[in-house]
Amino acid sequence: MLDFTPAGGRPHPCGEEVLYDFEVDRVAEEILRRGVKRVLLQFPEGLRGRALSIVKRLSERVDAEFLVSGDPCYGACDLPLWQGRSLGVDLIVHYGHSPMMEETNPPVLYVEARAEMDVEEVVRRAVPLLGGAKVVGLASTVQHLSQLRRAERILSEEGKEVRVGGRSGRVTYPGQVLGCDYSSPLSVAGEVEVFLFIGGGSFHPLGLSLATEKDVVTADPYTGKVGRIGEKDRMRVAKRRWATISAARQAERFGIIMGLKAGQRRPTAVRALKGKLEEEGKEVLLLCMEEVNFENLANFTEIEAFIETACPRIAIDGIEGLRQPLLTGEEALVMLGELDWGEVWRATFGGIRWTWE
Numbered sequence: 001m002l003d004f005t006p007a008g009g010r011p012h013p014c015g016e017e018v019l020y021d022f023e024v025d026r027v028a029e030e031i032l033r034r035g036v037k038r039v040l041l042q043f044p045e046g047l048r049g050r051a052l053s054i055v056k057r058l059s060e061r062v063d064a065e066f067l068v069s070g071d072p073c074y075g076a077c078d079l080p081l082w083q084g085r086s087l088g089v090d091l092i093v094h095y096g097h098s099p100m101m102e103e104t105n106p107p108v109l110y111v112e113a114r115a116e117m118d119v120e121e122v123v124r125r126a127v128p129l130l131g132g133a134k135v136v137g138l139a140s141t142v143q144h145l146s147q148l149r150r151a152e153r154i155l156s157e158e159g160k161e162v163r164v165g166g167r168s169g170r171v172t173y174p175g176q177v178l179g180c181d182y183s184s185p186l187s188v189a190g191e192v193e194v195f196l197f198i199g200g201g202s203f204h205p206l207g208l209s210l211a212t213e214k215d216v217v218t219a220d221p222y223t224g225k226v227g228r229i230g231e232k233d234r235m236r237v238a239k240r241r242w243a244t245i246s247a248a249r250q251a252e253r254f255g256i257i258m259g260l261k262a263g264q265r266r267p268t269a270v271r272a273l274k275g276k277l278e279e280e281g282k283e284v285l286l287l288c289m290e291e292v293n294f295e296n297l298a299n300f301t302e303i304e305a306f307i308e309t310a311c312p313r314i315a316i317d318g319i320e321g322l323r324q325p326l327l328t329g330e331e332a333l334v335m336l337g338e339l340d341w342g343e344v345w346r347a348t349f350g351g352i353r354w355t356w357e
């Protein structure tokens, strides 16, 4: 049963609050079915405004203790597993993302929190930005996937052929993207002239454009705004990243960062990089941390360049104020001459990055 609830704090352009499906009945049934006594709930920033209401509604249905994680949550890679174990919880309920890790301790119930938003108006507004393109690829985050069919119908009415990539890599559904995985749209990129992305902000569509090397028209149902990410935007990022790789080439002392978040650990990749750098006569310090940020890196003053293997977007989007260059694992391979620069985005975002672990 659909159970749409305002998320709190994210206004729609027409002034209404956005409704998300928090699936309170399904969560309550699952808690009862499993005989769970203590539950840890985890919300990303944008959904925290409803945490109290969700706990109240669950408490009316089941007799269990509910704890809410207040630490940052960036994705389904970021589950509070050790926190759950130390708190003795029987179940984690993770809101806002599709399933990524299935076999966990404690077990995780994913609630995708799909948005109930009609995208028709914003998609129609985006159509002129598609230009003369005949074949259009469609992509979205999990929140708006149920609107892809509607968008497809609108594009067909406008005389476009539509392509939606299948399920692949770390994503659960056809057409879905993550900030680190564009393998679904990549599978159809060869047939597509331009992509239409439905969702909020520029984080995902920029990654989509980098990964596929195609222009991306954006239709943001939260703001009603449309735009186009093109060659100039890709070049701006590429120049910045190439300059960072060039700066890292001068370094003698490297810090390789292994992420400690459950879905960001790549110990084999870390060790492989360490071996390759040492073969080149570089000194290497292995660092492990949950939060890869300025505060945690700034005082490692002996280190001349960092390589992070946790989430590629941390390095690509950059850490403000950090003095040393910060590379992704794939960019480090480019620096070492093990990967062609022309393949770096596909290696980073194509879902294959997890295979060299």
Ligand code: SF4
Binding pocket: 074, 075, 076, 077, 078, 178, 179, 180, 181, 264, 310, 311, 312, 313
């Ligand atoms: S690794 Fe980064 S981009 Fe990928 S799901 Fe996690 S937070 Fe998002």
